[in-house]
Amino acid sequence: MKVSVSDTDLNSLxxxxxxxxxxxxxxxxxxxxxxxxxxxxxxxxYWLEKYDWRQWEKxxxxxxxxxxxxxxxxxxxxxxxPKKAKKRAPLLLLHGWPGSVIEFHKLLPLLTTSDSDGFAxxxxxxxxxxxxxxxxxxxxxxxxxxxARVMDKLMGRLGFHKYYVHGGDWGSIIGHVMAIEFQxxxxxxxxxxxxxxxxxxxxxxxxxxxxxxxxxxxFDKRDCDKIYPFFGKLxxxxxxxxxxxxxxxRPDSVGHALSDSPVGLAAYILEKFSxxxxxxxxxxxDGNLVGPKAAFTxxxxxxxxxxxxxxxxxxSSMRFYKEDLSIEASSNYASIPSQVPYGVASFPHELIRVxxxxxxxxxxxxxxxxxxxxxxxxxxAFELPELVAKEIRKFVHLAEAFHSAAAKRxxxxxx
Amino acid sequence: MCNTLLPLACTACLAFVLLAGLGCxxxxxxxxxxxxxxxxxxxxxxxxxxxxxxxxxTRLSVSNATLDDLxxxxxxxxxxxxxxxxxxxxxxxxxxxxxxVSHWLNKYNWRVWEDRxxxxxxxxxxxxxxxxxxxxLKPSKKGVKKRVPLLILHGWPGSVFEFYKLxxxxxxPDTDGLAxxxxxxxxxxxGWSEAAKKRGFSAAACARVFDKxxxxxxxxxxxxxxxxxxxxxxxxxxxxxxxxxxxxHTNMPMQPFRQxxxxxxxxxxxxxxxGILFSKKDGQKIFPYFEKLxxxxxxxxxxxxxxxRPDTIGHALSDSPVGLAAYILEKFSxxxxxxxxxSxTGNLIGPKAAFSxxxxxxxxxxxxxxxxxxSSVRLYKEVFSENRETTMAxxxxxxxxxxxxxxxxxxxxxxxxxxxxxxxxxxxxxxxxxxxxxxxAFELPDLMNSEVRAFVRAxxxxxxxxxxxxxxxxxx
Numbered sequence: 041m042k043v044s045v046s047d048t049d050l051n052s053l054x055x056x057x058x059x060x061x062x063x064x065x066x067x068x069x070x071x072x073x074x075x076x077x078x079x080x081x082x083x084x085x086y087w088l089e090k091y092d093w094r095q096w097e098k099x100x101x102x103x104x105x106x107x108x109x110x111x112x113x114x115x116x117x118x119x120x121x122p123k124k125a126k127k128r129a130p131l132l133l134l135h136g137w138p139g140s141v142i143e144f145h146k147l148l149p150l151l152t153t154s155d156s157d158g159f160a161x162x163x164x165x166x167x168x169x170x171x172x173x174x175x176x177x178x179x180x181x182x183x184x185x186x187x188a189r190v191m192d193k194l195m196g197r198l199g200f201h202k203y204y205v206h207g208g209d210w211g212s213i214i215g216h217v218m219a220i221e222f223q224x225x226x227x228x229x230x231x232x233x234x235x236x237x238x239x240x241x242x243x244x245x246x247x248x249x250x251x252x253x254x255x256x257x258x259f260d261k262r263d264c265d266k267i268y269p270f271f272g273k274l275x276x277x278x279x280x281x282x283x284x285x286x287x288x289x290r291p292d293s294v295g296h297a298l299s300d301s302p303v304g305l306a307a308y309i310l311e312k313f314s315x316x317x318x319x320x321x322x323x324x325x326d327g328n329l330v331g332p333k334a335a336f337t338x339x340x341x342x343x344x345x346x347x348x349x350x351x352x353x354x355x356s357s358m359r360f361y362k363e364d365l366s367i368e369a370s371s372n373y374a375s376i377p378s379q380v381p382y383g384v385a386s387f388p389h390e391l392i393r394v395x396x397x398x399x400x401x402x403x404x405x406x407x408x409x410x411x412x413x414x415x416x417x418x419x420x421a422f423e424l425p426e427l428v429a430k431e432i433r434k435f436v437h438l439a440e441a442f443h444s445a446a447a448k449r450x451x452x453x454x455x
Numbered sequence: 456m457c458n459t460l461l462p463l464a465c466t467a468c469l470a471f472v473l474l475a476g477l478g479c480x481x482x483x484x485x486x487x488x489x490x491x492x493x494x495x496x497x498x499x500x501x502x503x504x505x506x507x508x509x510x511x512x513t514r515l516s517v518s519n520a521t522l523d524d525l526x527x528x529x530x531x532x533x534x535x536x537x538x539x540x541x542x543x544x545x546x547x548x549x550x551x552x553x554x555x556v557s558h559w560l561n562k563y564n565w566r567v568w569e570d571r572x573x574x575x576x577x578x579x580x581x582x583x584x585x586x587x588x589x590x591x592l593k594p595s596k597k598g599v600k601k602r603v604p605l606l607i608l609h610g611w612p613g614s615v616f617e618f619y620k621l622x623x624x625x626x627x628p629d630t631d632g633l634a635x636x637x638x639x640x641x642x643x644x645x646g647w648s649e650a651a652k653k654r655g656f657s658a659a660a661c662a663r664v665f666d667k668x669x670x671x672x673x674x675x676x677x678x679x680x681x682x683x684x685x686x687x688x689x690x691x692x693x694x695x696x697x698x699x700x701x702x703x704h705t706n707m708p709m710q711p712f713r714q715x716x717x718x719x720x721x722x723x724x725x726x727x728x729x730g731i732l733f734s735k736k737d738g739q740k741i742f743p744y745f746e747k748l749x750x751x752x753x754x755x756x757x758x759x760x761x762x763x764r765p766d767t768i769g770h771a772l773s774d775s776p777v778g779l780a781a782y783i784l785e786k787f788s789x790x791x792x793x794x795x796x797x798s799x800t801g802n803l804i805g806p807k808a809a810f811s812x813x814x815x816x817x818x819x820x821x822x823x824x825x826x827x828x829x830s831s832v833r834l835y836k837e838v839f840s841e842n843r844e845t846t847m848a849x850x851x852x853x854x855x856x857x858x859x860x861x862x863x864x865x866x867x868x869x870x871x872x873x874x875x876x877x878x879x880x881x882x883x884x885x886x887x888x889x890x891x892x893x894x895x896a897f898e899l900p901d902l903m904n905s906e907v908r909a910f911v912r913a914x915x916x917x918x919x920x921x922x923x924x925x926x927x928x929x930x931x
Contacts, residue, residue, distance in 0.1 A: 052531070059524070061773040063766060063829045066654050067500060073836060074767030179539050279840070282760030283767075289756040292535060293546030293785045297771035297778020299533040304771020304778065311767045355535045362545060 041107050041116070043100050043173065045350045050093060053302055053349065057088050060303040071314055071327040075307035079326045083310075084303060086338055096343040100141075103148060103165075107173070110193050111186075116173035117166040117194060120148055126158030129227070129436055130200040132191060133165040133421075136209020137357055138309040140172050140347045141165045142340070143422035150429035159433070161204075166194060168210060168360070172347050176356030183363040184210065184373075188217040192225060204439070206230045206432055208420060210360065217373055219380040228407075228439035230383035230432050232420040234394045235374040259395065262411060266386075266393035276319060280391065283308075287361035295355030305354060306345045313341055317417035318389045335415075335423045375402065381442050383408040383435030385428065387416030407438040476719035481877055482853050485714070488694060489845035492660045497643070497651035498584030508671060510580040513588075515572050515647060517824045522565060525776055525823065529560050532777040543788055543801040547781035551800045555784075556777060558812055568817040575622065575639075577647075580671060582664050588647035589640035589668065590615055592626050600632025603701075603911060604674040606665060606692075607639045610683020611831055612783040613894060614646045614821045615639045616814075620900035629908060638677075640668060642684060642834070646821050650830030657837040658684065658846055662691035666699060675699060678914070680907055682706045682895060684834065691849050693856040702883075702914035704859035704907055706895040708870040709850040711878045720874070736887065737871035740862075754789065754867070757782075761835035769829025779828055780819045787815055791892035792865050809898045851878065857917050859884035859910030861903070863891030883913040 063077035070076060103118040118141055122128055131151065133144050144165050151161040167174035168187055177186075191214060195203050204227050207215035212233040219229045259267070267273065286294055298305045314327030317335045321328040328334055329341065348354045382403040386393055396409040410431055421428045474480060496503075535549035542548065575590040594602060605625065609617055618639050628634040642661055644650035651660075665688065669677050678701050681689035686707040693700045711717055721741065723732055733741075741747060760768055772779045788801030791809045795802040802808055803815065822828050838846045858879040862869055872885040886906060896903045 056531075056774075059528075061770075061826060063769050063773050064652075065766065066833070067652055069654060073833060074764035075770060077766065077770070080770060177538075178536075180541060279763050282756075282763040285752075285759040286756035289753050290546035290785060292537065292549065293757075293782050294768060294771070294778075295535050296533075296547060296549070296552060296781035297768070297775045299535050300528075300778050301771045301774035304768075304774050307767055307770035311764060352533060352535075359538065359545060 041105050056302050057084055070325050071322040075311045091342050110190050113169050114175040117164050120152050120163045122152045122160035125154045125160035128160055128162050130203040131161040131163050132205045134207035134211025134214055136211045138312055140344055142344050146425035147421050170356035171353055172351050184213050185217050187214050192222050202227050204228045208232045219378040220376050223380055226380045228381040230435045232385050234384050234399050236394045263395040287358040291358035291362050298354045302349050309345050377402040381439040382406045385410050385431045387412050387420050389417035391418055408435045475715035478716040480715040485852050486848035489848050491663055492655050494655055496584035497653050497656055499652045506581045510578050513577050513579050515577055528776050529556055542798050543796040547785045563816050582667050585643045586649040592637045594626040594634035598628040599634045602634050602636055604677040605635040605637050606677050606679045608681035608685025608688055610685050612786055616818050617897035621896050621903055624904035644830030645827055646825055658687045659691050662688050666696045676701050679703045693854050694849055694852050697856050700856045702857035704910045706861045707868050708860050708875050710870050711851040714851055714877050717874055740869035761832040762839035765832040765836050772828045776823050783819050853878040857914040858882045861886050861906045863888045863895050865892035867893055884910040
């Protein structure tokens with residue numbers, strides 16, 4: 041398929057932008073009350089006068105896009121094969137909210153290019169059902185495990201009966217579920233946002249004891265900084281999770297406005313690209329969405345917003361939060377172990393960080409856990425594509441060795 | 456050693472809990488009265504002009520250009536297809552929204568309602584740097600034997616419009632000749648009241664502004680009626696300016712969380728069967744606790760985002776009238792009756808509808824035409840994030856001011872009489888109803904009118920007895 045937005049739609053967007061209602065921010069509030077209205081004026085001007093959708097539409101189409109019908113839904117995916125590779129491995133890339141496959145636009149070429157050993161990935165980057173060009177479910181109940189099943193079917197349909205998965209945000213949760221449900225099909229799962237299991241008794245005990253024991257006794261300082269101060273981190277989470285609470289209960293109530301106002305949509309989405317890249321960004325007048333500390337270009341950010349706008353998918357994307365019905369289901373998945381090889385890249389500004397030991401409790405075959413101290417937030421693949429590409433290659437290299445060793449053992453035991 | 460210490464410790468604990476439960480420790484641990492905000496001018500920093508005392512009459516009016524702009528936005532709105540068989544469970548149902556927009560475009564007549572709003576006298580006056588809007592109604596002299604000042608306070612996502620049926624009932628003398636002089640202000644940042652430009656305009660700041668308003672209008676003592684934010688603000692006024700409040704009536708009492716007897720009774724009551732600690736009726740108001748808690752979680756997403764990132768949703772709600780209507784009217788549906796979320800129309804129309812579509816749209820129009828949705832939701836952040844400890848503290852501080860409660864069955868926060876009395880020893884009136892929701896004054900104006908009068912009669916008796924304890928004409 042080719043992504044193609046009509047001129048009518050682009051003109052209609054422009055008239056909405058021209059007629060947007062300015063919201064005056066409170067004095068000295070930066071991004072602490074949410075997206076700053078004065079900065080929004082700048083964004084809208086740029087959007088109207090400088091941003092060129094057709095250029096980015098071309099870029100999206102430069103990757104091979106397809107639609108296929110699974111479980112009654114048209115599923116969109118990019119399928120990029122390496123040009124020449126001595127060895128190739130299939131890799132499923134899963135985005136999250138409020139992102140899209142565009143987050144991978146720099147990562148993709150890095151993965152599909154052969155390295156010095158001639159190794160490259162054949163990449164499938166899918167849009168989650170209800171996001172972008174993937175059709176939204178009409179019935180209730182489409183939760184992460186349903187998405188996991190659809191993604192596995194997609195890979196199977198493309199001829200991949202064993203494959204790797206990399207994901208962040210919902211992509212991480214779905215990948216995590218896939219690693220439990222389809223253990224014989226996942227060669228490995230790599231993520232920047234591992235799930236925390238709270239039901240493991242030793243984890244709970246360590247969390248409690250660690251909250252008053254000095255760093256270095258139970259946890260090293262680095263791990264301490266990931267979890268403590270516990271109530272401080274909890275407070276951070278409370279401050280950052282208003283959207284989550286609203287979307288998990290009444291997605292349509294805010295969906296109407298976000299579907300009808302492109303500026304409103306941009307504010308709602310881009311606030312996340314600001315504060316989830318670094319929580320300190322909320323003290324900046326422009327949320328560090330521009331300027332020397334900006335992690336993305338304004339064009340990249342607007343392209344992501346344009347994807348939600350032109351496909352009218354914001355409401356269905358938010359319904360995913362409500363479908364993740366019970367906290368119990370989620371926490372069950374978080375606590376169920378998996379033998380699938382695991383890899384984690386832990387970035388300093390990710391919202392929830394899980395120490396290596398905790399991940400290992402439910403994932404004994406944790407082959408790679410890399411700590412980054414310098415930079416990196418929630419949208420790691422988008423922000424640091426070279427780094428993430430390197431990490432994925434490192435992980436898969438280890439996983440391939442793991443699988444050969446297991447195969448050798450298997451052959452030996454047959455003798 | 457352990458053999459004697461353990462039972463001793465247990466007994467001490469039990470005794471403590473018993474004493475706490477019986478209320479012996481109440482008000483000993485009451486929090487200190489918080490300080491009011493230091494900011495005294497909420498206008499732009501660049502504007503240092505003084506308030507003055509002027510009160511100007513005004514006519515509320517919306518330009519034709521605004522109405523035309525609204526119409527083109529409504530005509531171009533983006534339909535959101537609802538999930539099959541979801542009613543209002545995912546929020547405002549898109550299929551019903553189509554109907555609503557059609558009515559809004561083709562049937563609803565703003566000018567009629569604008570005239571109605573202007574049939575009440577509207578005024579502006581400048582307080583603490585803000586242009587405050589209010590309606591001020593004095594009963595005509597006919598049949599009035601006693602006139603009493605009443606400050607009536609709205610909440611979110613409401614407005615003074617909620618009182619349009621109640622106000623005429625209050626200003627009409629009853630058989631005893633009692634009539635109210637009503638002052639109905641818009642909270643700064645809501646409707647026609649200017650929004651604060653500085654951070655920190657909390658419910659307490661508003662309480663001070665409203666007290667100043669009443670004093671400016673010549674009322675050194677007055678009654679208050681309030682629901683939602685109006686209840687919170689009214690509550691704070693009685694704590695900060697007790698000498699001015701003759702009585703405070705509310706349909707949404709506040710739970711005094713930090714009173715020991717309340718904590719103990721809530722915990723004990725959650726497992727002791729109905730009828731022992733709490734009557735069955737009172738028990739139903741608060742238990743089963745975790746079910747009520749999950750109800751609260753289901754209903755409070757809006758509060759969470761507004762208390763943390765109000766501007767982030769504000770842009771969309773300011774820019775899309777349909778979006779604004781969905782966001783606001785969902786509350787008029789589910790807060791009137793939580794079962795309404797199972798209805799395809801949220802029971803915003805049909806035999807179970809509590810309000811007319813025109814009434815609902817008029818309230819939305821007030822937010823739209825004044826561009827006040829973002830400033831209205833910032834109040835949540837000012838209260839719950841910026842000053843959490845202070846505002847909540849107010850609700851556990853006791854007050855002697857006469858109190859009255861009307862407890863409607865679908866109100867979001869229901870507090871049994873006994874618990875209200877913990878911080879309100881002069882609770883003179885408490886009425887239970889087996890119907891009615893959160894927007895009680897709007898939904899049941901006649902009932903609210905009789906409730907307010909019943910309370911004020913009791914409060915007037917209370918004050919009369921205080922002035923001459925031995926009865927009329929006798930002196931100590």
